[in-house]
Amino acid sequence: MKNKILLTLSIIVFALTFSCKKQNNIESATENRIDKKSNVPDSLQYLVRFLSATRGVKESDITFSDTSFVIQNDVFIYKADVKLALEIESGKKALNQNHLTLAELFSSRKMLGRPDLIQQRQYIDIQNQNPWIVDNQFITNLKVKINATSPEWINAAQEAVRNFNINSLTTISKIQIKVVTEGQNITISETGTTNPNSSVVADAQIPRYAFMPPGNFVVVPGPQIRIYNNHGSLPLAQKVVAITHELAHTIGIAHTDGTDSDEIQIAGTAAFDAASYMNGSLSLNSFEGFTNNDLIALRTMYPKSVGTWEVMSSVSAESFSAGGSESIFYFVSFGEGLNGYLVWYNSYYNTSTSYNYFGTKIANSTDGLFYINADHEIFRGYTNGSTPVQLPGNALEIAQSNAGVFILSTTPATSGGNLIKRWNGTNWIDETFIGAVKFGMGKDYNMAIIDNTGNFKIRRNGNTYFDTPSQNIVFKELAIGHLNNVDNIFLLGGAADADGNYQLFRWTGYDFYDMGYRGYKVGVDGIGHPWVAKKNGAIYRNLSL
Numbered sequence: 001m002k003n004k005i006l007l008t009l010s011i012i013v014f015a016l017t018f019s020c021k022k023q024n025n026i027e028s029a030t031e032n033r034i035d036k037k038s039n040v041p042d043s044l045q046y047l048v049r050f051l052s053a054t055r056g057v058k059e060s061d062i063t064f065s066d067t068s069f070v071i072q073n074d075v076f077i078y079k080a081d082v083k084l085a086l087e088i089e090s091g092k093k094a095l096n097q098n099h100l101t102l103a104e105l106f107s108s109r110k111m112l113g114r115p116d117l118i119q120q121r122q123y124i125d126i127q128n129q130n131p132w133i134v135d136n137q138f139i140t141n142l143k144v145k146i147n148a149t150s151p152e153w154i155n156a157a158q159e160a161v162r163n164f165n166i167n168s169l170t171t172i173s174k175i176q177i178k179v180v181t182e183g184q185n186i187t188i189s190e191t192g193t194t195n196p197n198s199s200v201v202a203d204a205q206i207p208r209y210a211f212m213p214p215g216n217f218v219v220v221p222g223p224q225i226r227i228y229n230n231h232g233s234l235p236l237a238q239k240v241v242a243i244t245h246e247l248a249h250t251i252g253i254a255h256t257d258g259t260d261s262d263e264i265q266i267a268g269t270a271a272f273d274a275a276s277y278m279n280g281s282l283s284l285n286s287f288e289g290f291t292n293n294d295l296i297a298l299r300t301m302y303p304k305s306v307g308t309w310e311v312m313s314s315v316s317a318e319s320f321s322a323g324g325s326e327s328i329f330y331f332v333s334f335g336e337g338l339n340g341y342l343v344w345y346n347s348y349y350n351t352s353t354s355y356n357y358f359g360t361k362i363a364n365s366t367d368g369l370f371y372i373n374a375d376h377e378i379f380r381g382y383t384n385g386s387t388p389v390q391l392p393g394n395a396l397e398i399a400q401s402n403a404g405v406f407i408l409s410t411t412p413a414t415s416g417g418n419l420i421k422r423w424n425g426t427n428w429i430d431e432t433f434i435g436a437v438k439f440g441m442g443k444d445y446n447m448a449i450i451d452n453t454g455n456f457k458i459r460r461n462g463n464t465y466f467d468t469p470s471q472n473i474v475f476k477e478l479a480i481g482h483l484n485n486v487d488n489i490f491l492l493g494g495a496a497d498a499d500g501n502y503q504l505f506r507w508t509g510y511d512f513y514d515m516g517y518r519g520y521k522v523g524v525d526g527i528g529h530p531w532v533a534k535k536n537g538a539i540y541r542n543l544s545l
């Protein structure tokens with residue numbers, strides 16, 4: 001175990017909120033409309049009781065405005081939809097097979113125990129018919145129309161949809177979202193008004209029932225996201241966080257930090273997650289990815305089966321390097337620490353070719369195949385197989401990005417390991433003054449390292465400094481594959497199993513998602529898929545991750 005190191009990312013709490021902390025009570029908000037003593041089924045009070053009993057929301061968190069109930073000031077549901085839900089869930093409509101009485105419906109809620117400390121991710125499950133899990137036909141083909149008119153909000157909405165298309169999510173969840181101009185399930189628009197609570201940036205309609213011919217009610221996404229007009233000065237990156245957050249509400253994801261409500265915490269998620277985009281307040285300056293907890297929650301609600309790992313070869317790989325195109329991948333074959341063949345692998349045709357180059361690590365750059373050998377000498381080879389040229393210096397590791405070729409030098413840093421240097425065409429010049437024992441290059445000068453205590457550190461977005469996320473895993477290996485402006489970073493770490501293999505993780509942007517696989521060496525190909533070599537030498541890849 002290692003000491004936790006404080007997260008120094010740009011997770012700085014910002015004062016704006018999606019929702020209001022000071023909630024009006026339903027009674028005071030609607031005192032002229034509610035007969036508190038009434039038990040008439042269509043009275044507002046009755047519907048509030050239904051919402052509270054079946055949706056894990058405190059009555060005091062529900063307000064009523066015109067035609068809709070507003071929960072915690074940033075999600076809403078129309079009165080007609082609540083009445084429909086009540087009819088369906090009490091058995092008056094087709095979906096509920098149990099024909100529950102309302103008393104049974106309410107008591108089933110009570111039987112769940114109403115936990116005192118609630119860190120939920122998901123709204124409540126009634127009799128295994130979760131009213132928040134959007135039907136398969138919609139969740140696998142969510143169509144979003146962007147009706148916003150301000151250029152920044154349009155950008156933010158587009159970016160938010162893209163956030164749901166990043167590999168970390170799409171490889172484990174069936175959620176598919178795209179932007180359309182017609183036939184939408186969800187519309188994002190600007191209201192042109194200010195919310196009665198002026199701190200509310202945007203709100204979202206939560207999932208509801210809709211009738212689907214030939215004769216069934218299914219849960220569909222909340223059709224609307226509304227943007228209020230008094231937050232135009234928010235930085236674009238925070239607008240993106242806001243819309244990403246609201247999109248999740250439309251498919252039934254609740255707040256991560258909703259301690260004043262009753263929702264259920266999804267199994268495997270942590271009780272507290274400062275970096276979650278689903279905290280009730282707009283506390284992130286930008287969206288860097290779904291956290292481990294977020295991914296577990298989305299995967300639990302909308303799971304997708306992950307394809308198998310296919311074995312590629314019976315030889316071991318000392319090093320992997322993503323190639324210059326999507327289909328080309330390089331690795332070095334033969335034993336650890338020994339010079340082996342440099343192998344060119346074409347993923348598209350599943351063919352491999354050995355060069356007459358011998359080394360232990362390889363980096364494929366537009367300037368050629370840079371590699372190092374077991375004596376730490378550095379060479380540049382060429383894809384046409386011509387005679388390699390030895391370069392000055394010595395290196396322990398080598399990697400490339402569109403910014404060039406980089407080495408982990410044999411020069412010690414003050415602490416943490418050795419210095420990383422960059423090839424300037426004639427020599428190696430200092431790139432970092434931080435010590436590393438492993439490193440990988442992402443887009444441009446984005447870089448991730450592991451230091452000599454097994455700590456992961458990341459440099460990104462043109463910064464010169466490294467962020468050190470909180471972690472309690474000792475890391476051994478890392479690899480980065482850059483695709484469409486996204487760095488896909490995989491790591492090996494934790495305790496070795498009996499075969500000498502480590503756990504495989506994906507860097508989420510904030511923390512580490514356990515991929516449920518093990519390996520000894522890791523690489524990422526040109527389209528972001530992880531490859532691993534086992535300690536016993538076999539190479540595997542998974543094209544579904």
Ligand SMILES: [Zn+2]
Binds near residue numbers: 019074075249255
């Ligand atoms: Zn919210």
